[in-house]
Amino acid sequence: MPWRARRAASEHDFEDPGSPVTLWRPLRSTIFFCLGGNPHKDKARLVRRGIDRPISWPLTSDARFAKEEPPVVDLDVVVVGAGFSGIYAVHAFRSAGLSVKAFEAGDGIGGTWFWNSYPGARCDVESKDYSYSFSPELEQEWSWSERYPAQPEILRYLNHVADRFGLRPYIQLNTRVTGASWDAGSASWTVTTSDGGSVTARYFVSAAGCLSEFQVPDLPGLAEFDGPWYHTSRWPKDGVDFTGKRVGLVGTGSTGIQVAPEIAAVAEHLYVFQRTANFAVPNRNRPWAEAEERAFKSRYREYRAEARQSFLGVPITGTGRPVLAEPAQDVQRLFAERWRAGGGMPFLGAYTDLLVSQQANDVVAEFMRDRIRETVADPDVAELLCPRGYPVGAKRLCQSDDYYAMFNRPNVSLVDIRSAPIESVYPGGVKTTADAYDLDALVFATGFDALTGALFAMDIRGAGGVPLRSAWASGASAYLGVAAAGFPNMFLITGPGSPAVFSNVVLSIEQHVEWVRDCIAWLRAHGHTTIEPAADAQSAWMSHVSEVANATLFPRADSWYVGANIPGKPRVFTSYVGGCGPYRAKCDEVAKAGYAGFALGGS
Numbered sequence: 001m002p003w004r005a006r007r008a009a010s011e012h013d014f015e016d017p018g019s020p021v022t023l024w025r026p027l028r029s030t031i032f033f034c035l036g037g038n039p040h041k042d043k044a045r046l047v048r049r050g051i052d053r054p055i056s057w058p059l060t061s062d063a064r065f066a067k068e069e070p071p072v073v074d075l076d077v078v079v080v081g082a083g084f085s086g087i088y089a090v091h092a093f094r095s096a097g098l099s100v101k102a103f104e105a106g107d108g109i110g111g112t113w114f115w116n117s118y119p120g121a122r123c124d125v126e127s128k129d130y131s132y133s134f135s136p137e138l139e140q141e142w143s144w145s146e147r148y149p150a151q152p153e154i155l156r157y158l159n160h161v162a163d164r165f166g167l168r169p170y171i172q173l174n175t176r177v178t179g180a181s182w183d184a185g186s187a188s189w190t191v192t193t194s195d196g197g198s199v200t201a202r203y204f205v206s207a208a209g210c211l212s213e214f215q216v217p218d219l220p221g222l223a224e225f226d227g228p229w230y231h232t233s234r235w236p237k238d239g240v241d242f243t244g245k246r247v248g249l250v251g252t253g254s255t256g257i258q259v260a261p262e263i264a265a266v267a268e269h270l271y272v273f274q275r276t277a278n279f280a281v282p283n284r285n286r287p288w289a290e291a292e293e294r295a296f297k298s299r300y301r302e303y304r305a306e307a308r309q310s311f312l313g314v315p316i317t318g319t320g321r322p323v324l325a326e327p328a329q330d331v332q333r334l335f336a337e338r339w340r341a342g343g344g345m346p347f348l349g350a351y352t353d354l355l356v357s358q359q360a361n362d363v364v365a366e367f368m369r370d371r372i373r374e375t376v377a378d379p380d381v382a383e384l385l386c387p388r389g390y391p392v393g394a395k396r397l398c399q400s401d402d403y404y405a406m407f408n409r410p411n412v413s414l415v416d417i418r419s420a421p422i423e424s425v426y427p428g429g430v431k432t433t434a435d436a437y438d439l440d441a442l443v444f445a446t447g448f449d450a451l452t453g454a455l456f457a458m459d460i461r462g463a464g465g466v467p468l469r470s471a472w473a474s475g476a477s478a479y480l481g482v483a484a485a486g487f488p489n490m491f492l493i494t495g496p497g498s499p500a501v502f503s504n505v506v507l508s509i510e511q512h513v514e515w516v517r518d519c520i521a522w523l524r525a526h527g528h529t530t531i532e533p534a535a536d537a538q539s540a541w542m543s544h545v546s547e548v549a550n551a552t553l554f555p556r557a558d559s560w561y562v563g564a565n566i567p568g569k570p571r572v573f574t575s576y577v578g579g580c581g582p583y584r585a586k587c588d589e590v591a592k593a594g595y596a597g598f599a600l601g602g603s
């Protein structure tokens, strides 16, 4: 096995009148970017488990429990993870009067932004967008220092949010959720944790993240390497000093492209081992001026309202026209303008057809390759850095102000491991089929077992003890990306089948958490104790997800979007690329119809 896990639309209508869900028409033209008692009796047990308030769930409303003493559940909700999703889930559920506890594996909150502390880590969504919108006060009082926020600032922000809303008592750090199993008798989940504990809850909510299970290639000899090696997603908190060192970097995705210039600035020599060249647009990062911030904040509410209805969770303005119908000089002028302004979303959102037509995509790809050629001095290196063989945007579009120019430094070498793959690691370096490179340290920016990795890392067992891993053996499947058939009372924040990874994920997280919170409140108000997607509703949704995706170029690259980076993983594109606004409308419609497509129990 070449890998090991460390730690571990078509243009046609999609309408199925026989289905409990009626989905709407995903037109190619609309894809402009495609982008739980008895609290007194069990008080001692609750206190022992650190849960300080009795649960309030009206279990007695369930006829199955009417004859006997009602079963006790410790909590209303267990949340897995304390990143952007988990932090907001704790706040939202608590504010709705639910008892909640989150377990977080790290020794700090922040999720992705706790773990990925490698030098150069920065968000590629602007700070004004990549922040919570639920609190106008928070929005006004927090000041971002830069257009694109760096990892330390995002982590400070998340810690501020946890303190401001008093969330820390409800988050247990240093505790990994190891398993969760559904018990139909008590209509509850038993959740086990790495500290040997267990807790029961009416609802199990995974906020474990889409990109948390990191992957290191299983290179022969790596264990015998004399120097240190690192994965960018588990960067030492005290930092790493590469001064005067010969460093090898494997991986040239969003992460590799960010970390490389930082290492090159101090290392004696940096060898970038590139298997696939990637497209990167400039950030044009800059400080956020006070006057600009003040002006923007005066219309923050209107801006957020627009963002929620937008395709990507970020309002962007395109021409509304296909590139192929435009005069070539106008196209070059607009691309040049957007290249100068920086940012990936406005760039690929410039025309309606860039992500649905290969011919149109070729236009933008060639524009980008020309920018590489004019930046990189050595034409051979420039050609090697020019991505080919997949559409721009089908792998996550990277952003960097200095990656390509870095290759003009005398202490940086690009090593093509597509034509001459890495064969092995020896104590003093890395050997490819063509050459050997003596190294003092190795850095892996080799990505994640995305979307399902963090879920499969827990032993989740639903109705009848069926493992999630088995239920999803041929690919992840979730109704609206938020719940899975066979797994009652389990909710996924930014799960497969949702737009999460194709959106400003913070707004997607808020939408999911609020939908789940409102669903639980509705279930309580209507005396239901269980909810689970109907299998046909789920499969109709996932067919819709595929149909929309297949009308775009997104599935056409070997990327983590389709699971191609994990050997043996079913190749399925499970993200919803029909847009955040339409997705939100669909979720609201399902809720308004009394949770159409879900089977409800306990009334």
Ligand code: N01
Pocket (backbone or CB within 6 Å): 122, 123, 124, 125, 211, 217, 250, 251, 252, 253, 254, 255, 256, 258, 274, 275, 276, 396, 399, 417, 445, 446, 447, 448, 560, 565
């Ligand atoms: O991971 P990736 P990432 N031998 O999977 C290479 C988000 N993010 O951590 O393309 C040699 O994209 C692999 O090569 P190939 C963002 O959503 C956001 O960079 O498979 N090479 C590729 O070059 C992003 O998409 C931000 O041929 C191997 C690289 O490793 C997601 O996280 C910043 C290899 C992996 O690229 C993941 O990005 C960072 C092997 N055996 C991340 N195995 C921002 O907000 C893999 N590779 C800016």
